[in-house]
Amino acid sequence: MAAERSRKRKRNQEESIARIKKGKEAKKKAARKKKRGPDDDEDDDDYDDMMDMYRKAKPLPGQLENCELCEKRFTVTPYSKAGPDGGLLCTPCGKSQTKDAKAAEKALKPVVPRKARRKLESNRLDGITTRGAKPLQQLCIEKLANHSEDIDDFGEMPEAIMNRLSEIFSKKRAMNSTTMKLFLRPDMDTVAIHEAAYLETEDFNQIIAVVPEIKKLSLRNCCQFKDGNMEYLIEKAQQLNEIQLLGANLVSNDNWINLFSARGKNLKALKLEWLDAAFNDEAVQALIEFCPNLSRLKLERCKQLGVDSIRAIARAENLEHLTLRLCKEIPRNDLVELILAVGANLQTLCLENFMDSKEEPDDDVLIAIRDTCTHLSKFRFTENHECTDAGFVNLFTNWPNYPLRYIDVNSTRDMDNANPEGPEDFPVGLADVGFRAMMAHSGSRLEYLDIASCRHIAHETFTEVFDGEKQYPQLREINLSFCPVVDTQVVAGIFRSCPQIKKVVTFGCFGVSDVVVPKGIVLIGAPKAQDAIEQFGDTIFDFQTDMMRRENGIVVPTMA
Template sequence: MSNNVRGPSSALTEFLRDAGITATTIARRAATRTREEQQQQQPEAGPSRPANTNRRRRSTRASGYASDELDEPENSAVPEDAMQVDEAASPTKKRKLTKAAEAKLKAQEKKKLGKKDGGDEDEEEDAYTAPSKSLWATSAGPKPPVGSFEKCAICEKQFTVTKYTMASSSGSGFLCHQCAKAGGVDPFKKPAVPKKRKAPVEKRNITKFEEKRFPTLVNICIQLITKHINDIEVLGDIGVLNVEAISKALSKNRGLTQDNVHLFYNTSNDSLTLFDATNLPSPALETLAYHNRNLTSLRLDFCGHLDDTAFNVFSTSLNVLERIELLGPFLIRPPAWKKFFTTHPNLEGFLVTQSPRFDIECVTTLVEHCPGIKDLRLKEIGKIDDAFLEQIQELGGLRHLDISDPSHSCSEDAIVSLLAAIGSGLSYLNVSKHSALTDAFLTDGLLAHTGNLAALTISYLPELTDAGVGAFFDEWASNGPLNILDASRNDVLGDLALEGILKHSGHKLMQLNINGWKDVGADALNIIGRLGVEMRKLDVGFCRALDDFVVKMWLEGEKKRGAQTGGCRALEELKVWGCNRVTSACPRKKGVVIQGIESQASR
């Protein structure tokens, strides 16, 4: 028996169709019975007619199907002889199902369609809505072969028969796809996939320990000003730090607009910082240059609307500008950059992030007209390559260099040559994501040509090795201890590298980031608590060996000969994201913010 049920047919209907019982055969038998009853009522009908009718009815019962009584109530009794099959007379016909067998068949069909036990037992309609094969069993005849031409029964237009062609409901022919859709039946509709119940997602509590303090009067005033910024006519003389604090507070909800930004403009300003210039169009940025002519330092974050027109105003109006920091100046083209460098020969700081149109001609102009550059940042510059570094070698007075996050890594030889030219004067260096750098960069570049570095960022350098980094710091005696070190996302670094770092710079380090050092051990982590007396910020995310006991040692120190020694006593911020062994029961300390504790208890 086939269980391949299609369309809105029930299991019983499909079973009867396989046995050869359709609406056509039922109608034919009903017509035959009516004709016999009419013959019985005629006067010439003999007494043998009822016997023949009974005999015909008995033969129908013997065949296994009573087509005249298919619609009788379910509670009616089924004669025993109805279950007897005359196999010799009809070997291909199958037995009529009992109620128990029919219920079992329905249960199997529901299970096949993904239905759960205990669902709606009275539902006989299938969730499958694709056209049933029974639609072809009409007076229109069999389905024409695919590729042949037919005339639509409704619009009478000729169309090509496909496997999706459907017969009309009146049985007068077949329908084109447009008329089939217009009739409310989509021949291309796919069967509905039963929805699977999603497993409940385990929720995690991310705990952040932070000391709650009462806000100062200055903080309350800043919050009040930020809330009513559009109602304030002038800020007055409140100091540069407070102005920056208000600008930073407004940037949290992007509340800085061209209507209230004039509150930060003043001809006496020598420094201006706008932490979110997203809502400032190009004309508002032009106004900035006109109303702040005495600026020597300018910082604009998210300045995506800064175009050539506004930047040319910067070139002509901000004549005494010495330092500019821009985040996201996507629209500035090389001619505008070169004009700015030409008009600002006294520029000392040029720090740009995300400028895809900044090319080698811009760097050449910068080096030629601004030889006094001390702070240079070319971060996330898509066109940076070895030719850029050859030009930068001419800037002998550099003390701050950031060439991180390039589209393609510069070669190791080019970076070593750059350090050979300018490395002795550098105090800050960031070469993150230059994936071509290996341990040779440390020994041939930093070890040989630097001696004044205080901050170093070497994150995302996959070719560095644990032993190579450890040996480098052991030998780097020519350079004093570092204050800031970011070596995050170097997953092969471990105990040797951390021990070398802490022996070289542990007692002077104020910021250390080893996020992603998954294999570093607890013993090496404990050294941070013994030597990191000046540590302010520490990021040890995804260090698997970190647990509550190591955190306790960092915060409280350890006992030696009855006295408490060590500990990161100056620690202010600790990040432990991804450290599953650190629980919500880890020790806390006043003044220390701990971020990223993951407790497995659900909310």
Template sequence: MSGRRGRSGAAVRGPTSALTSFLGNQPDPQDNTNANTEAGPSRIEEEPEPLDSDDLDARPSKRRRALSIDSDDLDAESPSAGVSTAVSSSVNTPASTSRATSVATGNGSFMNCGECGKKFTVTQYTKEHPHRPQTWLCVPCCPKLGVNAFAKKKAPAKAAPKKAAREKIVHYEVTKGPTPLADLCIQMIGKYIEEVDALGDIGSVNMGKVCKIICKSRRLTPETATLLYSVDRTELTMYDCTLLVHESYLAMANLCPNLVTLNLQYCGQMQTETLEAWGKSLRHLRHLELYGPFLVRKEGWISFFKAVGTRLESLSITQSPRIDLETIEVLVKSCPNLRTLHLAEIGKLDSEFLIPLAKLKHLHSLEISSPGGTALSDDALDTFLQAVGANLTSLNLDFNPELSDPLLVSISQHCPKLTKLSLRDIDLSDAAVQSFFDARLKHRRPGFTHIDLEKGHDLAGHSLRALIKQSDETIESLSLLGWRNVDADAVSLLAGCKKLGKVDLSWCRNVTDFTVKDIIDGCPAIKEIRVWGCNRLTDNVPRKRGLKVVGIETHAL
């Protein structure tokens, strides 16, 4: 017993019952046969670990758990019940057979080690024997068998919290089937564009698809761009020229001298000298579209316009701050045969530009949007459309904040052949738009194929009903974005537009699942419906193969 006294200062025990204390002080019956076996730990290394709060809160279980349990299960067992089981086992079992299968009991109880046979105190860290199932190890025996005696059981990984339903945006799209083999091959070519020379000639149509793929991934560089050049190429479109430099554009003109149509997007590094060189090299160019030629000064534009002269039929320029009134006057004088003219976000464009542009009598498609100078006025546009509107089939006057209802009267009177109209973010009244479509119906004007009246905040059911009545047989693309007051019944009338393929109903607050169903059922050509901000829609919105429904917000208000 002297050994027990010597350890009393180091050993820490949890709370025990009176029976446990009594049995713990009794001599072991095996002392006559094995002097090294005691009722408690035989070495200081085998002393019980301090009990935590989980051990103090443990409650007796109603039935014995399975034989193979982990440390978390041990915490649920009753200390007193475990002691009685362990003691009775030690009394009836000789030391030589103390390695027999035993049951791991509650923390603070005693049991025999499955390796050395000596008694030890069960704790939450007690480990099962790696080679003898259902037997347990004391602390000193764990290192011998390569077991970490104090390793805690890893807590199960917490599931990632679900995002709030308010943040959930659902897009519905049903595809037509597997991707064609030809498209898969083209995608592979785009991935390994640097080695496309090994394939030889893959055709201009497929090369155009390859160009779109590599531009989407921003891999169009001065090196890869040369793979798209060819002396027999007459049409070239590059969708992202961000990485091309001035020399790339010079090489393009030298290696593709027979270009008739050229479309370059994001061509911010193009310089004045580029256009001057093009005027000399591209002697067959008739159609030019440039997006973002910021660095080109007016000297470059003037030189180019004089060089291409009367053969230029189509010109589209977006975001060029250096174009001024003198540049426009040279354009009109040198290129009188223009049929398409698109000027968007031009730095100094204002109503004075309309005076020389009124001399372009052959215009079929016109865009003057987002002017950078003084806003265009209704009176100036009326005079201008009176001069050029007779042959116009497409008109875009987006983002001209000073325009209003009189503009519709001018369009109705001077543009009899118009079939495409875009008037985004222009302050128009519901009554004026209704009168506009009623007048076109009365005078038997052709129906519209494309109409964009985005952000017509004051437009509602009367405008839409008149629009459908006049263009129900022709309309293919329609944007009603921001028509917050239009009623669902009026929107459902779009079911009578059999050619409608794309419609934007974003922020039309009265649209419901039934409204979308009416459009889907009545429009066999429908391919895309945009419904951002239509918060009455649910996850149950109808869908069909080949249709994209974009922008469903599934949260409930």
């Protein structure tokens, strides 16, 4: 039985080999026929098969052979290249032939100019959407950044250019203990280092030593800023009145309190972000107690802060700019009390991610803002699912505040995944009526608008607000990302209603396609773009002519 199975398996193998050989012969004949052409005689196939019998077999690996090009003797390997006449080539000639073939193939391909996608994405994330030739000043700044190790001194440069150089050095990770010295001069009063991750502890003391009259200090990602640096700053920086530190997690809570008690009378602005282990409620209470002239306060992602910090900030009498983003849940009543206490003098109010999961949706916070804040120019109220559309309507209807210049209300929507459309009776977050009231109140002076993820605004509302007849003369940038109803018609309406628009962001808006972008405008995030995320406008579009054609019933397919 076993012998029969063995014979059967051997017979199947032989049949498979025969089929493979037959297939290879058919492919060879088809190739010769294609090469021969339709006018040649088919009997040549028999002649070619006969001549194959007399051709010399190729040498096997390990044998010696003469190179077809240089005629040198070499040892054949499995990787030996074939020559143009069927012979073999030595290793140098084989490499040269491969190189020449690649060069010829590259020369035949059409040259397609491509942008460095990584660079474009990096610039886009930095908010840079320029197109065309760079200004001479920008080219000089980038050249300096590329040769940072060869520079001894910047000389007398304006503060704006020094700050721009610091940004580029930080972005290129070129800010270290050596290059940092280029940005320090004894006559300066402002030091801004946007990426201090490569600086050592001694470098921070050197900043204060070289710039003794410093008034404004900004250090981002200063992970090596320690207690010793804070003590040196308290002792030497007598005129310091503005401090911005990001990631200074090695400073103890006691040294924060010492800073406020020693330099509190001069301190006017404090910006702290990403503090984990220290800077708790006691430090905030000391800040409010010892800093009576504090006018600008920004506390974001400081994990130790809670309700006591909110109650302490409510006692600040001279606050004009307030930005808060805490990690702990804050009861709504405490937040309302804060706004009622400090809102009358505020020019900037930014409240991010303030939600209490234990309470039902309510508009107490927006009511407090409407009743108290009458001097705002910038308003940010994001990631909230407690306030309703009726609350936004009440806020922007007959609000005695001047029209806002900056509005960011992204992600104000219902968070129930089981019901993504939200409740029908009372929409949660910014919806149709609230959006209309917002644009009616601030549309005349609005410059920046962010309503990303406000998914409860209907398509009819967008087309009504941006219909080409209503004009928003100052609006330069708008973010509509992840508003699913936004389509080509809405974007075209924005182009007609906003004569100064420069940037439109539409990530996640899958109805946007085939938009002709007017000259001077950049459309970012259109999902139907084949290669580039950014679509720059090249065509000059006459908005008045377009509106006249639409009034006469003439449809312009390129814009809507």
